Amino acid sequence: MPCGSTRKQIDKWLPDVRQSLSVEMSQHLSKCELCQQYAQNHLLADNLKSIGRPEIPVALQQRIIANAHSQKNKPSLNGYWIKFGAAAMLVMTISLSFMMNDSARQIAMVAQVLSNIELEVGEVQSTKIRLSSPQSIKQAAMTVKLPTHLAISGYDGIKQLNWLTNLKRGNNLMVLPIQLLEPLDGIIQVEVEHQGVKKSFIINVRALEPTINTPETI
Amino acid sequence: MALNRALTYIGDAQNNRITKMTSDPFSLLFSPHIPMLYRMAYQWTLNGDDAEDLVQELASKMINKVDQLKSIEQLRPWLVKVMYRIFVDRYRRRKNSPVVFENNLDDQQIINNSLITDNHDPEAKLHSSNLKNTLIAELKKIEPNPAAALFLFEVEGYTLAEIADIQGISEGTVKSRIFRAKRNLKKIISLGTFWDVRS
Incomplete structure (x- = not known):
């Protein structure tokens, strides 16, 4: 052929x-x-x-345009009545944003520590925490607070870490390399904040007795 | 009669809303490009939700720039270029964040499927309907820039010069990115023993 x-x-x-x-x-x-x-x-x-040719989701165009409109910055207007109207609109917008924040407060974010954290002094354990969010959150402010006897490996001496991140809808996995500095149990506090709404989680860390290597008996 | 009037009113209200939506300059300019933008966003992210988020972010940025949109002659490549910048920014943010993003269930299924087919028998791989899923799993391992360049070239039919313009790099770099991405993916499609069995 x-x-x-x-x-x-x-x-x-x-x-x-x-x-x-x-x-x-x-x-x-x-x-x-x-x-x-x-x-x-x-x-x-x-x-x-x-x-590379996926099915286009139903009503995608309408959804994208409608969402974009809802985020549009309104141009400033002149004139007494227009100003009055604008002031009234502002009051309504503020009330609405409070209502939206209230509804956001009701949004449940679930945190789950995926493994037991049991450490010996000096040991580092990569701890996985799953944050399940029912919606994507842009620019969420994350905070991790540590007691004096615990540390995040690579961030020596820092007892509070802050950073901004985008959380996607569904499961997000946060990996914290936790190190035990003293033989004490401890609590790590994690906070997620978005538009004034906070969600706090606690991670319990258990200190283990150091293992003593006894010489083998003959 | 009253019911008919009410139905007519509802119909008019809906028509008015639709007319308002379609006559809005932003909608007129942006809406026709949404399916194309979603398709490209999907190729770069390989995830439906992420793709929609990406197009949404672009739309939210563009809605305040209607005058600028009106003045652009070739809107399609311009929008692709802006969306690519957003995509790269998002990727960098995600990469630098201590939060690692877990795969969706769909992705996990794809990976599991690919593991099932990821044996040393190329013939089995090829005959399996999971080849597509295996490719998706492999695409996710490739850096997003070469993968995006590959899709732009192979699927969207962009020239090397156009891809270079979108990605803000030289044509030579685009060429090598595509070559590298292809080389990695071809390892999966090793046809070696395929014809031996049938000959």
């Missing part, structure tokens, strides 16, 4: 119809490196096209 005919057949492949490969074509491909590469490129391009 010549290269030209093989490549014409390769061009007819569909992403999920690999079985259509004929015996002649298989024999040719087993010998011809250039056609092998051609087939490989074709298969890759085919699959990338299939991956």
